Amino acid sequence: MVDSKNPNYHREVSESIKSVFDLTSRIDERVKYITKKQDEMSKAVENQRTKSSEVDGRMRVLESIKDEIEKNLSSLGQLVHTLELSLQQVQIRTTGQENKWKTAISFGVQIAWVILAAYLLAKLGVQAPAVP
Numbered sequence: 001m002v003d004s005k006n007p008n009y010h011r012e013v014s015e016s017i018k019s020v021f022d023l024t025s026r027i028d029e030r031v032k033y034i035t036k037k038q039d040e041m042s043k044a045v046e047n048q049r050t051k052s053s054e055v056d057g058r059m060r061v062l063e064s065i066k067d068e069i070e071k072n073l074s075s076l077g078q079l080v081h082t083l084e085l086s087l088q089q090v091q092i093r094t095t096g097q098e099n100k101w102k103t104a105i106s107f108g109v110q111i112a113w114v115i116l117a118a119y120l121l122a123k124l125g126v127q128a129p130a131v132p
Contacts, residue, residue, distance in 0.1 A: 121127070
């Protein structure tokens, strides 16, 4: 058995109690640290859940309007095709009218030359050459 009358006994018991107290203090600090980290992680997980639900809501909105956007794009494509066809028709008509005006102006210039030549021949008294 242990001799309680030994002067070292009280000192050893006191040191043991102090060691146990220091150990429990360190354990308490570590538990507080772990609890603090757990709370931080819980908050981070909750923030991620919130952000995930926000992104999910936005995706649902985008998916709901996707079909409408595709329909609008399709109708715009058809409208552009119709406008291109109309533009081609206008270009064809314009080109045809330009050719008609060029022909009419060319014919008018040729008639003016013939009239001028006939006038000059008549003024100079020269007889027109024979036409084959």
